[in-house]
Amino acid sequence: MSPNAAQTTPATRSAQLFERAKKVMPGGxxxxxxxxxxVPPYVAHGQGxxxxxxxxxxxxxxxxxxxxxxxxxxxxPxxxxxxxxxxxxxxxxxATEQEVLHAEHMCSRSQGFDRIRxxxxxxxxxxxxxxxxxAFTGRPKIAKVEGAYHGAYDYVETSQGSTPKDWGSVDHPSRVPLVHGAPQSTMEEVVVIPFDDIDRSIALLNEHKADLACVVLDLLPHRVGLKPASPAFVNAIREWTARHGALLVLDEVITFRTEVGGAQQRYGIHGDLTALxxxxxxxxxVGALAGKAQFMEVLNPAAPKLLFPLSGTFSANPVTMTAGRVAMEHFDAKAAARLNALGDRVRHGIEQAIARTGACASVTGGGSMFRVHMKAQVPSNYREAYTTPEEGKRLKLMLEHLFAEGFLMVGTCTGMLSTPMTETEIDALxxxxxxxxxxxxKA
Ligand SMILES: Cc1ncc(COP(=O)(O)O)c(C=O)c1O
Structure with missing residues (x-):
């Protein structure tokens, strides 16, 4: 069935399944x-x-x-x-041999990875x-970029979804809870800094320098607009953390796909710790924490004093370790370069489509990732990237159009490439x- 035909079918199997799902899961x-x-479409199977x-x-x-x-x-494979x-x-x-093999492979990808957990x-x-x-610094506070998504740990949820109504002044961004009932005490341990704004960020970090354990940074943060951080900003944060005894934590959960050694390789730096x-x-x-031996030592259960005990029932299970190692072994420098070239092609192609149609839109991204904004001006931070209700309506229409034409996107009109893709899929999109x-x- 063509995607367009499916949209007009009144009672699809997905619609029927969703009705059942709503009875047993919140929101289905x-x-x-x-x-x-x-109605979310339910998957039957995927290939390539x-x-x-x-x-x-x-x-x-x-x-x-x-x-x-x-x-x-x-x-x-x-x-x-x-x-x-x-x-x-x-x-x-x-313990399993599979975890040792995957750990050896991951540590071989970056000089910043002496150890991994x-x-x-x-x-x-x-x-x-x-x-x-x-645990390493003995300090309680963490700093993060306004709007950045780092998962569901309470501290990093702070100001993940702040809005023009509550985000406060850019000199001192408010600490906005994401989840109703989030304790104020948690947010008091968080310093919120504006993306790519060296002067304001350094001033904010200086205010808390004695208490800061780390600055957590995503070098190409999706929800902040998917614009690569400027090297000057990254270097400023790298130098500040080194000077003040705080750690630089890079969140490469998404961006590790950029190069064999992650996005940090492009900047010529290493995080003290990297989240993967x-x-x-x-x-x-899966998830992983990798970094320099001196910092990772806090996790060492054989150390004279174990500073950070960490367990997990399914951590490093042999199925994930096998799949992960094989996938990574097949994602070498050549594969990354090919995918990044396709990323350039899709960003350039969309820019040209915007120019040809005169659409009020722009595109951001880097490596094998791209995001379309319904804004004429390329946004350079969270506040600029914030989707207004009017932009949200146009974005929704675009996503519905793409879906009907046979393309699945992330809900922010973001796309991530995979190695089976070729110029054909890029040009079709x-x-x-x-x-x-x-x-x-016309609308
Ligand atoms: C940058 C970043 N960090 C952390 C996470 C959390 O990862 P997970 O969904 O595996 O918990 C995500 C998930 O999208 C992410 O994009």
Missing amino acids: VSRNTVLWSA CRVTDIDGVTRIDFANNVASLIHGHAYP VTQAVAAQLSRGTAFMM FVNSGTEAVMAALKAAR GKMIGGGFP VAAMESGFRRLA
């Missing part, structure tokens, strides 16, 4: 991110860069489970290795990084965007 979903249309739903409609997948599938779906592991067992109260999600990885920074996740699990739940911009102009 397990993750809010899948509820980007009134295509996904087929239970109503038989196949679409090109530019969401890739929010950047976690670097090789798309059912990548044969991963499925074969995992199938072999499944028959040997999935979880043990014993695997966990089960990006949220856990960021949480572990912040706790490790506190998503693609390093080869399609299975650009053409669909262009027809979308023309429809928006």
Whole structure:
């Protein structure tokens, strides 16, 4: 069935399943991110860069489970290795060779990774990084960028979703809770800094320098607008943390796909600690904390004094370790460069489509990621990237148009590429965007 035909079918199998789901799950979903249309389509199967739903409609997948599938779906080297592991067992109260192999591979990808500890999600990885920074420095506070998403740990949720109504002055951004009932005491341990604004950020950090354990930074933060941080900003934060005895924690849960050694490789720096996740699990739940030996030592249970005890029932399970290692071994410098070139092609193509149609829109991104904004001016921080209600309506129309044309996107009109993609899929998306911009102009 064509995607367009599916949209007009009144009672799809997905619609029927969603009715049942609503009776047993809050809002009918397990993750809010899948509820980007009134009825979420249910998946039947995926192969490469295509996904087929239970109503038989196949679409090109530019969401890739929010950047976690670097090789798309059912990548044969991963499925074969995992199938072999499944028959040997999935979880043990014993260490496995698979975790050693994956750890060796990951540490070989960056000189900043002397040691690594695997966990089960990006949220856990960021949480572990912040706790490790506190354990190493003995200080309580953390600093983060306004609007940046780092998962569901209370401290980093602060000001993740602030709005013009509550974000306060840019010199002192307010600490805004995400979850109703979040304790004020938690937010008091958080310093919120504006993205890419050296003077204001350094002034804010200076106010708390004696108490700051770390600054957590995403070098290409999706919700802040997906504009790469300027090297000057990154260097300023790197120098400030080194000078004041705080750690630089890089959140590379998404951006690790940028180069073999992550986005930090492009900046010629290393985080003291780096939070990882998503693609390093080869399609299975994963997170990891990697960094220099002196900082990672806080996790060492054999140390004379263990500063940061950390356990996790499914951490480093052999299925995830096998899938992750195989996926990463197949994502070498050549594969990353090829995907980044496709990223350049899609960003350039969308820019040209905007120019040809005169649409009030812009595109940001880097490496194999891109995001379309319904703003003429390219946004350079969270406040500029904030989607107004009017822009939100146009964004929704564009997403619906792309969906009907057979493309799956992340709900912010963001796309992440996978290695099975070629110029054909990129050019098809650009053409669909262009027809979308023309429809928006008529609407
Ligand atoms: C930058 C960043 N950090 C952390 C996380 C949390 O990862 P997870 O969803 O695996 O908990 C995400 C998830 O989207 C992310 O984008």
